[in-house]
Amino acid sequence: MMRHVADRLVRDEDGASTVEFVVLLPFMIGLLGIIASASLYLALASDVQQLAHELARSALPVADEDDWCTQIEARMVEPLASNLPLLDPERVASVTCGIDPDSHLLQVAVNYDTRGTLGAILGSVIGLRIDSFQRSSFVQW
Secondary structure (H helix, E strand, O other): OHHHHHHHHHHOOOOHHHHHHHHHHHHHHHHHHHHHHHHHHHHHHHHHHHHHHHHHHHHHHHOOOOOHHHHHHHHHHHHHHHOOOOOOHHHEEEEEEEEEOOOOEEEEEEEEEOOOOHHHHHHHHOOOOOOEEEEEEEEEO
């Protein structure tokens, strides 16, 4: 009788899929974490690139002046960054500018601090650490 019960329990496959699910669940959660943090980082990098491009475009009318980079940083960072969904104007660490007189290219580079953002928090959980993004844009003037 005891042997019959033991044989039946060994052949019983009820709950086998539950065990597989429990074994695979941590990997699935990790994969979702990687996807979510990578998506947030890519979206944030895109917004920083958009900010750099919009700042470069807004610099065209004042690019002949001596302090044009200071002007666009003081006047345009706040309103432009406020209109981009993932950016906080307070996190714009620096804006650097340059003009190449030979090619007539105007460059604006934006350095954005990502520490404390949702993407950085999720990224640190999975071992991805990016403290800032720097993106630049060129326009011809």
